[in-house]
Amino acid sequence: MIKLVLMNSDEYQDYISSAIKGYAEEKVLSGNWSQEESISKAEEEYARLLPKGEKTENNFLYSIVKDDKSVGVIWLARLSDEKGYIYDINLFEKYRGYGYGKEAMKEIEKVGQELGMKKIGLHVFGHNKVARGLYDKLGYQTTNVLMEKEI
Incomplete structure (x- = not known):
């Protein structure tokens, strides 16, 4: 059984550096950004979303912990009351x-639910078939599909 533990500032620093790199790679893979601009654009995006780091209001950044070992991270934000x-x-x-x-x-x-939310949304890159399969199994419904073709 796993548990979610709010990140401390050291964990957040580890997270943010790998998250920026990973997000930049995903945006390049999906064809949204060029390799050259990807890191600076990812840094801008994270600075906008988390201006106060792990202490940014209405953002909850957790380490996913199994047997006292961090096995991953998950970040939930409150967009509205529900x-x-x-x-x-x-x-x-x-x-x-x-x-x-x-x-x-x-x-x-x-x-x-404990925070009073009635719905949770997420984004998944089209090429991430494993994650898409997981979200489908958990009952998440596709609300938008963006498609693109090189011509």
Whole structure:
């Protein structure tokens, strides 16, 4: 069984550096950004969303913990009184495939309910078929699909 533990400032610093790099890579993979601009654009995005880091109001950044080891991270934001948004869920490479992501999603839904949320949204890159499959199994419904073709 996993548990969610709010990040401290050291954990946040580790998280933010890897998150920026990972987000930049995803945006390049999906064709949204060029390699050259990706890191600076990702830094801008995180600075906008988390101006006070892990202490940014209405943002809840957790370490996903299994047997006293951090196995990943999950970030829930309150968008309104009734709506939350999962900006990030990331299991560290060696902990993938054990069901921890599914457990973390169920736990973050409980957190959302405790905060009074009635809905939680998220974004998944189209090329991330594993995550899309997980979200489908957990009952998340597709609300928008953006498609693109090189011509």
